[in-house]
Amino acid sequence: MALLRLEGVGVRFGGRTALDGVDLEVPEHRTVCVLGPSGSGKSTLLRVVAGLQRADRGRVLLAGADQAGVPPHRRGVGLMFQDHQLFPQRDVAGNVAFGLRMRGAGREERDRRVGELLELVGLPGAQRRAVPTLSGGEQQRVALARALAPQPKLLMLDEPLGQLDRGLRERLVTELRGLFGRLGTTVLAVTHDQGEAFALADRVVVMRDGRVAQSGTPLEVWGRPASQFVARFLGFDNLVDCTVSGTRADTPWGAVEVPAGEPQGEGTLLVRPSGVRVGPEGEGLAATVEARTFRAGRVAVRLRPDTGPGLEADCALGEVPPEGARVGLRFGAGETVVLDRV
Numbered sequence: 001m002a003l004l005r006l007e008g009v010g011v012r013f014g015g016r017t018a019l020d021g022v023d024l025e026v027p028e029h030r031t032v033c034v035l036g037p038s039g040s041g042k043s044t045l046l047r048v049v050a051g052l053q054r055a056d057r058g059r060v061l062l063a064g065a066d067q068a069g070v071p072p073h074r075r076g077v078g079l080m081f082q083d084h085q086l087f088p089q090r091d092v093a094g095n096v097a098f099g100l101r102m103r104g105a106g107r108e109e110r111d112r113r114v115g116e117l118l119e120l121v122g123l124p125g126a127q128r129r130a131v132p133t134l135s136g137g138e139q140q141r142v143a144l145a146r147a148l149a150p151q152p153k154l155l156m157l158d159e160p161l162g163q164l165d166r167g168l169r170e171r172l173v174t175e176l177r178g179l180f181g182r183l184g185t186t187v188l189a190v191t192h193d194q195g196e197a198f199a200l201a202d203r204v205v206v207m208r209d210g211r212v213a214q215s216g217t218p219l220e221v222w223g224r225p226a227s228q229f230v231a232r233f234l235g236f237d238n239l240v241d242c243t244v245s246g247t248r249a250d251t252p253w254g255a256v257e258v259p260a261g262e263p264q265g266e267g268t269l270l271v272r273p274s275g276v277r278v279g280p281e282g283e284g285l286a287a288t289v290e291a292r293t294f295r296a297g298r299v300a301v302r303l304r305p306d307t308g309p310g311l312e313a314d315c316a317l318g319e320v321p322p323e324g325a326r327v328g329l330r331f332g333a334g335e336t337v338v339l340d341r342v
């Protein structure tokens, strides 16, 4: 069953539309990540669900119950903001126990829960530590323990790992996914970081200008972005206008083979970097190597073809041509997708 359901939710600020008829579902025990560029309406969405922002139209249902008129503290949702907003004058235990205290839990119950939660987030015994002595990652864990303490039906995370460096974020994302799985937590998270969303989520929702541009499992969205906008937002750059007939796409790069069953007629062709084969000059599309970016065992090679827009190839370390080299490009049909031209 959907624990959270949004039906046609719209929010306007003066003349500006922040949310424009958003439909969304978060099934129980699942993690849904909302992804989108700055200003696409992600934070407004969370605020509407939390009851901090009124919807001008549409409905928000939690466990089937319409939340119109239900104040934030009666919705049973927990919210963790990107700047984690810990109380600096309270110690770790005081922070984690905050929601329990508000609920009127007794001292013994609070102490027990705080101990359990700190254990859970990997900070056992940290009860008496002062907030200013914690690292960014530790503060994030305390904020998470605090949000989990009152056992919210729905946990909402706004850019949960936004402030942390990449290495720590990647570790924490994996930990969070494991933790939510073990606890059976239902999570709605927003982020502008694709990697984070795809690592954390069972389903992702890509937003554009207050609307849902695409939703699906990470594999579905990554495998077949719904539009050029979604593809670019996910970091795909090898995109070009095309006209498809059968398994042939005519493009400014020349004719490219596409899998059978792709949409026909005018569209946008996406070629994954792993599908761009770099060979000797004279074989395929002539191009010059512009730049190379080394990424742990693989190399992203930026290419400037003689015709059509620039593109990127993913090469193994041993196969990387030097900068300035003249090469020939071929495209692997299995790595091409035809998208809508929007």
Ligand SMILES: Nc1ncnc2c1ncn2[C@@H]1O[C@H](COP(=O)(O)OP(=O)(O)OP(=O)(O)O)[C@@H](O)[C@H]1O
Pocket (backbone or CB within 6 Å): 013, 016, 017, 018, 036, 037, 038, 039, 040, 041, 042, 043, 044, 045, 192
């Ligand atoms: N209180 C407000 N008053 C007026 N306009 C607002 C208000 N809050 C948000 N907006 C506008 O609504 C739109 C959506 O904003 P929102 O903060 O939800 O986007 P976002 O996707 O969370 O962006 P970011 O990633 O930068 O946090 C933006 O155009 C923003 O300027």
